[in-house]
Amino acid sequence: MAVTTEPRAQEGGAAPRHRSATRSLLRLWPYVRPVRARLFGAAGVAVVASCLGLVIPLVLKWMVDGPVAHRNPGGVWLGGALLLALGTAEALLFGLRRWLVGRPLASVEASMRADLYRHLQRLPVSFHDRWASGQLLSRATTDLMLLRMFLAFPLTFLVVNGVTVLAGFAILLSQEWTLGLVLVVPAVPLVILCSLFERQYATVARTVQDQTGDLTTVVEEGVLGVRIVKGFGRHRSQARAFRALSEQVRSTELHKARLLATLWALIMTLPELAIGAALVLGTVRVADGDLSAGTLVAFISTALTLRWPVESLGFLLAMSQDAATATDRYFDVMDAEPATAADRLRAEPSRNPGQEHEGQGGMRFEGVEFAYADAPPEEPPVLNGIDLHIRPGETMALVGATGSGKTTLTALVPRLHEVTRGRITLDGRDITALTREELRALVAVAFEEPTLFSATAGENVLMGAADAGTEELLRALKVAQADFVHALPEGTDTEVGEQGLSLSGGQRQRLALARAVVGGPRFLVLDDPLSALDVHTEALVEAALRRVLASTTALVVAHRPSTVLLADRVALLSGGRIAAVGTHQRLLRESAEYRSLMSGQEAEEGESSP
């Protein structure tokens, strides 16, 4: 059941599912629910404020037709006071609206982001393999900001402006229906044209975004691959490629500007034409005495007040459409099943307490198969029936050609990937019967690509064991020959990782190794832990590591004879199976493939005495 959600998430999840915008947006409700009172309150306040704006022209009319027409200077004071009161109320109410929703909406955004982060951390590694981190990041930042903006403006103002427009039209029509009609009728084509253009505009805007993305890729590659570009003297052709792409961006941007220009021309012209017509008609009727001058002033003033609410409907709808897309993108990720979902299914049948007895200890692979979920079905599985038993306390080296699946096999033990068939047991217990928490406390790992987090060097090492202290830290640093840490500006308290001091590949690898051994784990999985070290350091690390390995059950991926020698026995991985298991010497003697992997020579010198 975890599998069914996966296919549609591939390629960054841009799967175009035609779901109505409203239905998408309704999914936001659980997050909006806690702040609903304030949100609705704010909408109400905004409706009132906006309608107050409509009353102002009426006051104007009253003043013109009343005190002004009657040459009664004292009478205008009341009108002035009324205007001031209305203006103050309008300003305060708009402020109140922002104050009501400001913090609550920031908290909606934050809680959606926290949920996304929490969810993502618990999604299986296979999910992360498919999704670029940039895609996830844009969901956590741009999309969520868009949603907050949507809740703050378009959602409210679709209601507010809708009500304002209707109220305004009612006022216009009720005062003088013929004049009103002249103003109201052009609004209909205007809204339709606006939303039409907005839709086209959105398409072009998205094209610009895509093209800018391509441009960014060229920039990134030009910077990251600068040594190659320079090394082969290719900067001119890179610059040409960049120019071609940026010219493409420019022409799309100009297309976008053309649409925008048309849209604005319409927005400027249509209402003005209507107002002009109303003005001419109104003037005639004032002259005829059918209409008071105050009514005409109020009319024009109301029409001007209504311009923004009418014009905005088009782009408010477009923004809502964008928000719906952002919601879909957000829930694409949230709908993926976290790794724990697979537990219950698999755990039950394999839990066999009391079955543990001699010979079942250590780490055991039984008929383990693994295929990537997105691999085509005709492709053979990467691992195809692995049977291997690592005895308690034993160190097993795993050797195989490039691309034979060594790293994949190591990822199965801490359940970063799930076995497709078969099972892995630790001291007789099926790893799927353990919670991930338990399992990962039992197994420590060092990866081929050592990743350090933005924290101090000491914290990075101590991540390996929750309860380890300074003593263990120092011991682990010694084992990994990572004593260089003491020479850093602030010793073990030096910040490393993306935000801190950048360390060389070899230094990072040694810290990662220290992290793996710090807690004295029962099971250790090391993926080519010494690849980035120079010969001298490698020898020192090996000597220290040997002592640690003596007391743990370990699986060590090895490329070099020197690493293999850390192990008691060697397993040769070939064609998705364990082709041979034995001591280094025995395999050198008996397996041509092993011999070629270890020495690069073909089967000429068969004997190699211990």
Add this chain to the structure above:
Amino acid sequence: MTTVEEERESADGWDDWHDGDGDGGRAAASDDPFDRDVLPVPKGASLALLRSLLSPRRRRVWLAAVLLLLQQAAVQAGPLLVAYAIDRAVPALRDGRHGPLIAVGAGYLGCALASGALQYAFIRASARISQDVLLDLRGRIFRHAQALSVDFHERYTSGRLISRATTDVESLRELLTDGLEELLGVALSVVYISLTLLYLDWGLGGAAVLSFWPLYLLIRSFQRRSMRVYRKRSTAIAAVIVSFTETMNGIRPVQAFRRERANDARFGEQNHRHERANGDAILEMARYVVGSRLVANAAVAALVLWGAYRVASGSLALGVLAAGALYLRRLYDPIDRLGMFLNSYQSAAASLEKIAGLLAQRPSVPEPVAPAPLPPRPANAPGREVVFDGVRFAYRTGGEVLPRFDLTLPAGQTVAVVGATGAGKSTLAKLLARFYDPSDGRVLLDGVDLRDLALPELRRGVVMVTQEAFLFSGTIADNITIGRPDATRAEIEQAAKAIGAHDFIAALPDGYDTDVRKRGGRISAGQRQLVAFARALLADPSVLILDEATSSLDIPGERAVQRAMDTVLRGRTAVVIAHRLSTVETADRVLVMADGRIVEDGPPDRLIAGEGRFAALHQAWRDSLV
């Protein structure tokens, strides 16, 4: 756990999050300008940059300015026509004259059409200008980044460089396409309306102008306060982005070491800090909106009151009052938006300064003014001779890496360079590839100073393959032909076969036409290095430098590369830097480096037989092989 991020004074969040691709553990010197984001910017560089971007388009800028002037005039004519209609057309009609009414109608129609048409023309003209400026600027940044030398790239992290070309250009784009015309429009409309009001009535106009004073004070204080709030918010989102990216990129160790809960707590804290800053920013904006609206509405009320009073007492025409009321509402309308534009203006100014700082950097490895040619190479000549003549190298910020030395590599010789990390091996190689220029002395290729060689000539002569085998987007074949763009498919395959890369490439779904980005995750580090080798083979240089280029290969892969070097590259001058001594055995000569000096130099057999460092290293390595 970490709170360093807060203290960072970065104006935009994107700067910090992809910094830090390791540059060899060089301890950060805190006074190094490269440790901070701010490159030294000469005074007035931003303005000069802006001027140089705009001056080629001077005529179009003027055209746009005139269009905007006319457009605003057309837009602002409306209320004036209302006044005319009430004060002149109505009495005229009553007298039976239709002329003024027709004038009003025609005027309004004309203004409506003109304002629409002018708006259209202005948007297109200004879009042309801003897009041309952006095209120009993007190209300059890109070309400049490519021209800057490798030592610059090693110190100014790729993340910062990328954000100069993307985020900073983007904030300029926002200002140019969205903000600037609004800002100019607002400014113009304020001027027009004030002038019109003054023309209609001195008193009303003067009072309206006076009301700008409190508004100006309000905007200034908002600007000051909002800058603080916005900066806090962008720092907060930067921290969120860094945490987020770090977790997602390191999801394997995160899960394997059960960091989920600790991360939740840490992220929660940063997220919460951003939430607060975000709320602060929204409320700051709310305060501004209330303030400006209050001032504006009060001004409107007071002015209308005064106008109405004067109409009632007969000293002002009714139409003037009506026009005044309409104008006043328009006058204060755009003030809300002004706050936002000011903000985008500020961030664009900051971006422009950062870009100007980048563009002010001079490449430390400039192209020669008068390039010298390399002497022609006879068809069977064994590569070219390399001479380091009194070369010394130190970073410009201090710190000597290579003390003065002399070294001659005869044509056709394969030289292995060994030594511990930081001994100066890579620097030696980079001097030879002219990624750096020596601080003193010369590097000569067949007697010609590298600094006198035109870049294409240099790159045909010297090619370097490094440890980081970067693949560009495109197909495998595209990546190999970077070495020689005009190579045929047969030549590409030949190069790949020679290096032992053909088999894995042929096994990919689309063979040589496989898109590396789509399959990128499944092409292992070793396979990438093989592609990089094929690229170098195809380029067919006379001097080849391998900088730990076999570190990710397994032993059979390494052997294949060695075989290829023995056959295909026989007769090339080669410099090989390697951790693994297996590569070294096939060399004609070994240089052992320590602390920037060459401490041992000789054929491998002699060094092995001796008592020196290399003999000891070699013994340790032999032992490890068993």
